[in-house]
Amino acid sequence: MAILASLDLTSWLVLIPSLLIFGHILYYFIDPHRIRSYPGPFLARFSDVWLGRVAAHGHRSEVVHELHQKYGTFVRLAPNHLSIADPDALQLVYAHGNGSTKSNFYDAFVSIQRGLFNTRSRPEHARKRKIVSHIFSQKSVLEFEPNVRLYVGQLIQQWDRLCDAGAKGLSGDEGEGGWKGQNGRVWLDCLPWYNYLAFDIIGDLAFGSPFGMLQACQDAAPVAVSQKQAMASYGGQECEVTHIPAVQILNDRGNYSASMGVLPPWIRPLVKQIPWYKKGNKAVKTLAGIAVAAVARRLTTPSDRTDLLGKLQEGRDDDGNLMSREELTAEALTQLIAGSDTTSNSSCAITYHLAHNPHVQRKLQKELDDALGTDDDPVSTFEQVKRLPYLQAVIDEALRIHSTSGIGLPRLVPEGGLTVFGRYFPEGTVLSVPTFTIHRDQAVWGEDVEAFRPERWFEQDKVEIQKAFNPFSFGPRSCVGRNLANMELLIIISSILRRYDFVLQDPDKHFDTLEGFLRKPVECIVGIKKRA
C-alpha cells in the first residue's frame, strides 16, 4: 500500500496500461473459454477492442463474413466470443431447452427498465414472453390490419401527389425529403418514406396514435418537453409536448448500443464520455422520453381502440397481475424499437432489389395484376396477398440477401456448458451464428448467393433452405412480432408494386449500408411513376 501511495502521476500512467496489457495477455494464456486455438484477428485474441472498432465502423456483418471465408466455420471475435458459421449451429446455439441466455451485449440496450428484448434472465423473459406472445398470434395480428392498411393508403396518397407533380416536371423541397420531377417520374429517396410509414404504423399500434410523419412528410415525433412534465401527466395533468426526429434518434441509438454492447462492462462508463458515444447515450434517453409521453397520454385518456398498447395493458402474468406503469412503458418502447426500422429497412431493401431487377419487378406485377386486377382499392388486404408465391419469394429473397438483422446474436453458454459439433464450450463463453453469412452459405443457397433471384425459393430443397433462413432468429428469443412483420411486408410491397413502377437513379451504384444493430440502407434513390 505504501508503495502505491508513493507513486507519482507518470508512474500511474505507465502502471495502469501495463497492468491492463498484462491482464489481457494472462487471460489469453489461462483461456477460461477454451477458444484460444480458434483462428481470428490477432487483436481479437486479447481484447474486445477489435470487435468494438469493427462494430463502430458500421460493417460488422461483412467483416465477419470475410473472416469466415478466410478461416472457415469457427472464428474468434473476442477473447470470450466465438462465431460459428454453419446453419446447423442455429439449432444448437439458439434453440429452446439448451439454456443459453442473451449475453451482456444486451445491457447496452436498456432504458427505462429491461423489456422483452433486453431481459437476460430466463424466468423473467418467460414471464414477459407469455404476456406478449398471444398479442402477436396470427389471429390477434389480423385485428391490426386496418391500422396497417390506413397508413399504406396515406403513403400512396403522398406518392400519387408527388408522381403527378413529378410528371409535370415540378420539384419539391427538403421538407418532403427532397424530390424532383424528371423524365415523367418523381425521383426520391424511398428510405425516409418507409421510415415514416413504419413509425406511423407502430406509433399507432404501440402508443395509441400515429406520430403523424406521413402527413407531415417529415421525421418528427411528439415527446414530453421534460421527464417532469411526462410524470405529472401520469397524475392527470396536461402534458406539454415538443417534436423530435425519432427515426434519426432510433438510428443513433442502434449504432451506439451495438458498438457499446461489445465492450466489457467496466469500460462502458468511461467510453460514454467520448462525444460520439455521448450523442448515442442521449439518444437512448430521448427515445425513452417518446415512450413516456405516449404512454402517459394514453393512460390519461383511456381508449377502447384495438392496438398493441391496449392489449399490453390487459396482459396478465401467471399470477393474474397486470404490468406496472413503468413496465408497460418499457414494453411499448420495445415494440417501437423492435417493430419500426426493422420493417422500413426491409421494405427499402426489397424496393431496391426490385428496381435493380426489372424482370423480377414485372413478374411480380403480373402476379399481383392476376390476383387483384379488378379491385379499385389501391391497398391490398392480407387475405388477397397472403398466398401469392412469387410475392413471398421476392420478400424472402430480399430478407436473405439484405439480412436486416445480419450480425451473430450473442448467446451466453449456460451452467454445465454447451457442445457444438462435438466441441465443448464452458459456461460463460459467448457463441453466435452470423445470419449474414448463413444467408450466403453456398451449400444451401447455390453458387450465385450474391444474386437477387426469387426463383431459387422454388428450386432448392425447402427443408434445407428453411433451416438456413434466419431473418427472425430461432428459438425462445426469436422475433415475437414476426406475424405482424410478415403481414406488413405483404401489404406494403403488394400495394406499392401494383401501383408504381420503380427504376434506380444509378443502377451501377452499390447499395450502401451502415450497420448498428441492424443493417440499414444509407439511401435508395428511385424514379417512381404510376403504372398505366
Ligand code: HEM
Ligand atoms: C422485417 C421486420 C423484422 C425483422 C427482420 C425482425 C427481426 C428480429 C430478430 C432477428 C429478433 C431477435 C433479436 C435478438 O435476439 O437479439 C427479433 C426480436 C424481437 N422482435 Fe422482431 N423483427 C421484425 C419486426 C418486428 C415487429 C414488427 C415487432 C413488433 C411490433 C418485433 C418485435 C420483436 C421483439 C419484441 C423482439 C424480442 C423478442 C424476445 O427477445 O423475446 N419485430 N426480431
